Amino acid sequence: MNDIKRTENAMIRVWKEMDINEIKKHMLSAGELSANCDNCQQLGIDFMKEPICPNCGTGFKYITFRKKDSKREELFAIGRINKNRPDLIILDYEDIKRACGKSKAQDIFG
Ligand SMILES: [Zn+2]
Numbered sequence: 001m002n003d004i005k006r007t008e009n010a011m012i013r014v015w016k017e018m019d020i021n022e023i024k025k026h027m028l029s030a031g032e033l034s035a036n037c038d039n040c041q042q043l044g045i046d047f048m049k050e051p052i053c054p055n056c057g058t059g060f061k062y063i064t065f066r067k068k069d070s071k072r073e074e075l076f077a078i079g080r081i082n083k084n085r086p087d088l089i090i091l092d093y094e095d096i097k098r099a100c101g102k103s104k105a106q107d108i109f110g
Contacts, residue, residue: 011082013092020099023091026061030077035063048084064091 028035028047035047042055052059063081068074078090 011078020096020103023062023096024100026058027091027096028060028063028088030063030065030081047081051087061087061089062091063088064093064096066093 024038027038028045028050029038030047034043035045036043037045037053037056037058037060039058040053040056042053045053047063050060063085065074065077068077081088081090
């Protein structure tokens with residue numbers, strides 16, 4: 001039998017239980033042209049280049065895109081990040097928002 005392994009890369013979204021507080025320490029929150037450090041809220045970070053925050057020094061592992069106008073725009077931005085920053089894990093903004101809302105509610109209600 002012919003058992004040659006072929007690789008065929010595709011963008012697959014993964015669901016995984018993760019610590020939102022740990023994510024927020026190492027996450028870039030990206031807008032159109034630049035990003036914020038979610039750890040210290042430093043603005044204007046070049047998300048195509050910066051491996052660490054120039055202000056607080058945290059290492060970036062994750063990035064999320066604040067809402068794009070269209071799905072097409074979002075997919076384009078994700079494609080560019082994937083190509084330029086293979087070191088970053090791209091997280092879905094809706095997931096982050098939901099998880100942050102939940103952790104805030106937990107802070108309030110115990
Ligand atoms: Zn920072």
